[in-house]
Amino acid sequence: MTTRRALLTGTALLVGGSAAGAVGYRLWRDREPDGPPSTDGAGRLVWRNWSGIQSSYPQSRAAPANEDELASLLKTAQGPIRPVGAGHSFQPLVPTSGTLLTLDRMSGVLDHDPEALTAQVRAGTRLGELGPALAKIGQEMRNLPDINKQSIGGALGTGTHGTGLGFKAIHGEVQSFRIATLGGDILDCSADHHPEIYHAARVNLGAFGVITEVTLRNSPLTTVQKRVELRDLGDVCDDWPALKKKHRNVEFYAIPFTGKAAVITVDETYRPVKPRGADEDSSTLMTLKTLRDVFGYAPDVRRFVARKLMDTLPAEDMVDEGWKLLSNERPVRFNEMEFHLPVDAQIPALKEVVATIEANRPDVFFPIEVRHIEADDAWLSPFYQRTSGSVAVHAYYKDEYQFLFTLIEPIFRRHGGRPHWGKLNSLTAADFRALYPRFDDAMAVRAALDPGGKFLNPYLKTALIGG
């Protein structure tokens, strides 16, 4: 059967070959961005985030094996102390000249309750390890993000989320957690124990202490059918409320300069397993890049060719356990801005974003991601008391991304958006205070746990304390 990969790549290569001059120009620009040296003058090794835009040279690196080691380390560690998960955040949350702290040696499922469907998990556990570990005990996380590389601690750090009507972000399913404080205490926090820390630090930016364990409310293990289908963007925007009601999980990617959208739906099924095949997303992405390279400055032709290619593509279906299908591999690196908007503002904001990109930025080829997240009650949650529609704009890692700040962020802000804590934004403490009704309460809890600001790097001082 014709696949997205075969058809798009084959045809686009033909098209590309006929426009070698344009490709040559793009190839000249298509170079690895400059990176920082691997060591600094003092011989300290560089740390970099996934996309490559954040880096630092920590004075020391620590990987405690248990809570006791962590507690004694925190009493003497040089600040800023910055916990790191998988380094997949785009904002400068992790960079430190002091202590970089990983919980990679503190991972795995500790205990579970088959009746209550909860599991106690060490905070260094990567979501990708958690899937099979929970499957063994008949459980799965209620929802998953687009990738599963993050650690549980890192996911809670920034309010990491998936999509679907009735589905909260990951921190919305945290029943309790344990946090190691600067004073060397390990506190059990839940709605009943240290409730103020529970509310303030379920989304915490690694600025309150170090989360060591989390008890997650899970679901029974399910088999799901995932479908990827290309449709006209206008129709998908009109159908979005109905799509959300019809499918357990749904999102779409608006593909700029094509008038098309890739709709991804996930529903429970009793059908036999049909595993996901080879990764089609990356080759589709590279085909969109080729179209950009060749026709970037002839938008009508770009749209015509893209639609000709896409109109013949069949939908893709796969069936498997949910944890195997909800998250994806994303080998093509990018930088990203995502805002969470009031539900009614989501599609108007998306349309403005697409129109703005198409009018101003022919170099953009990454699809724009559109999702739905249910409200929760964590004080620093972007979904605090507000069910939200998110819109995420990506820039290829080799491409200039300042347009996210100059062109896209103002649209999101005008529509009342709250930024994803881990993704690019230029907001400071005064902005966050205006967007988060319990911001000052959360900061009071933070200051009581870390009066000297030992967990704060320069960015966090700007974002949480301000000038």
Ligand SMILES: Cc1cc2nc3c(=O)[nH]c(=O)nc-3n(C[C@H](O)[C@H](O)[C@H](O)COP(=O)(O)OP(=O)(O)OC[C@H]3O[C@@H](n4cnc5c(N)ncnc54)[C@H](O)[C@@H]3O)c2cc1C
């Ligand atoms: C390819 C890609 C796809 C993505 N898809 C999604 C998506 O679908 N949905 C979404 O919401 N986000 C998504 N993100 C963003 C990502 O989920 C968040 O930035 C997440 O926080 C990264 O987790 P991490 O383990 O890499 O944490 P890091 O980026 O390393 O750290 C994030 C924060 O958590 C803190 N932290 C880490 N561990 C602990 C701990 N044990 N205790 C206290 N604080 C801690 C850090 O100090 C930091 O402030 C994506 C990012 C990439 C690169």
